[in-house]
Amino acid sequence: MYQISIRSEYLNMDLSFRQLTVYLALLSIGGGTGLIGGRYLYANHLVTNSPAVPVVREVSPETQPYYRQSPIAARSNSNFIAEAVQKVGHSVIRIDAVRTASKNLPDALNHPLFKRFFGDRIPQDSERLQRGTGSGFIISSDGRLITNAHVVDGANIVRVTLNDGRVFQGQVRGVDELTDIAVVKIEAQDLPTAPIGVSEGLIPGQWAIAIGNPLGLDNTVTVGIISAIGRSSSQVGIPNKRVRFIQTDAAINPGNSGGPLLNDRGQVIGINTAIRSNAQGLGFAIPIETALRIANQLFDNGRADHSFLGVKMVALNPTIKDEMDQQLNLKLTKDRGVLVVRVVEGSPAANAGIQRGDIINRVAGTPVSTPTQVQEQIQLTLVGQELEIEIDRLGKIETMKVQMAAAPDSALSGVD
Incomplete structure (x- = not known):
């Protein structure tokens, strides 16, 4: 009995020691959990009550090119659209044109009766500035650019912003209304040029990629397919032009005009030029062969002969x-x-x-x-x-x- 009693006491002491150890462990864990939980709730409180901040740091365009190869893209297998944009993006430009437009008053205000009673108080014809933004791309390293005629219509000097943020004063060297092609020259050297493809042989269903500055959103990329080829000017709704257009469902919006339309290899196959205002998913591009033929004449002669x-x-x-x-x-x-x-x-x-x-x-x-x-x-x-x-x-x-x-x-x- 004694021995048994002594062993029981040792067993009871051992059991008590183990329980104490467990309790201390649980107490430590609970304290740590409470500390971590408190920090989480405090951090959550800070996030909930802090103003929203952008997750991407705004970088000056002078120091950051728009289509720089990102480390993530470099480590992963990028798709063909990203690869195409990498090839051409550096040659895409923004064109800001300023033109003077006369603001004519109604003919009735010029009637002698009005002048008799109101004299000098009648407002006079005035001029106002019109600003337009479009796109274009570089076709030679010495600063030859191509865009749409309606982008630079009425302007002799335009502001050209390159992909790397540099800004140049561009001189309009020639405009051809019949094909809606215009050319601009800037004084620069060693510029990146767009790789030129061919539009002949295109078939509906092939990939199409558009790059431009729609609605002032610079360097926007959209993708779709070639919807149709050989659309006549009358079918597109601009019968005063002489172009067989490429039709695409890649999103094209105001400001895309003059920007390149690419194939899946990153080659320029057309110049985005028109949309149907009464429809969605209908954009039109001038075939690159037509555009370059006219552009060469404009640079050489200042005009294109038809x-x-x-x-x-x-x-x-x-x-x-x-x-x-x-x-x-x-x-x-x-x-x-x-x-x-x-x-x-x-x-x-x-x-x-x-x-x-x-x-x-x-x-x-x-x-x-x-x-x-x-x-x-x-x-x-x-x-x-x-x-x-x-x-x-x-x-x-x-x-x-x-x-x-x-x-x-x-x-x-x-x-x-």
Whole structure:
């Protein structure tokens, strides 16, 4: 009994010691938890009651390029869109144009009766400044830039902001309203240039990437696909232009004008130029081949020459055929094709012998069925070159060679 009692006492003492150890451990843990919890609640209190602050530090554009390779992107596999932007982003520019516009008063205020009673108190015609912002990109390292004509319309000097934050005064070297292309020159060297691709061979469904400064948000990137190709100016809603547009659903907004449209390899395939205000997801770009052809002429000559045939045309169908028979007093033998309804006196067409009532079948060996197709072949022919045109004259097929001439400014509206 004694031994058993002694052992029981030792066991009880040992048990008490273990319990004490456990209690002390729990007390330590609880104290630590309370301390950490108190710090958390205090920190949470600070966050809840502190004003919101940006998580990205604002960096001066003079020291921070917009498309710098970030460490995160360098360590991970970036997608093809990011890679394309890295290739072209440094060559994209912002253009701020300031032009003077006259503010004309209503004609009624110029009436002698008003002047008699109000005299000098009648407000006078005044001038106001209009400011516009667009995009562009660098096509040569010595400071040659390309943009849209409507971006710099009415301005001889523009403000050009490069991707690295530098600002230059740019001189508008030439504007071509017919294709909506303009060129600007800045005094700089060793500039990054945009890699140029081709638009020929594009098919709907291919990737399209747009870069520009929409709504004043500099260096914005949007992505979509090529929705369609070969859209005529009349289809787009600007019939006074001579361009076959690329259609894309990449978001294009005011301020994107003049910026590049890229393929998935980061090559420029077009210049973003127009949107449909009554639709969403419909943007249009000028093919890069057309843009560069016009830009080179503008830099070299200050203007672009457009080949001129000198005819007005309509696409034939059975209804149009009957109307033309009555209006032109003709007896047409076909109800399909491109009918010549007017020939400008002294034009290349008139000199070659083309007459009203002729039906154009082929131009440069290519079958045509619409005036737009004829116009496209005319645009591809340089001034001074011969253009072969096959016509149907009252059932008789004839082939004529037309010496193309530069279009006079007065002849560009409604005549090809």
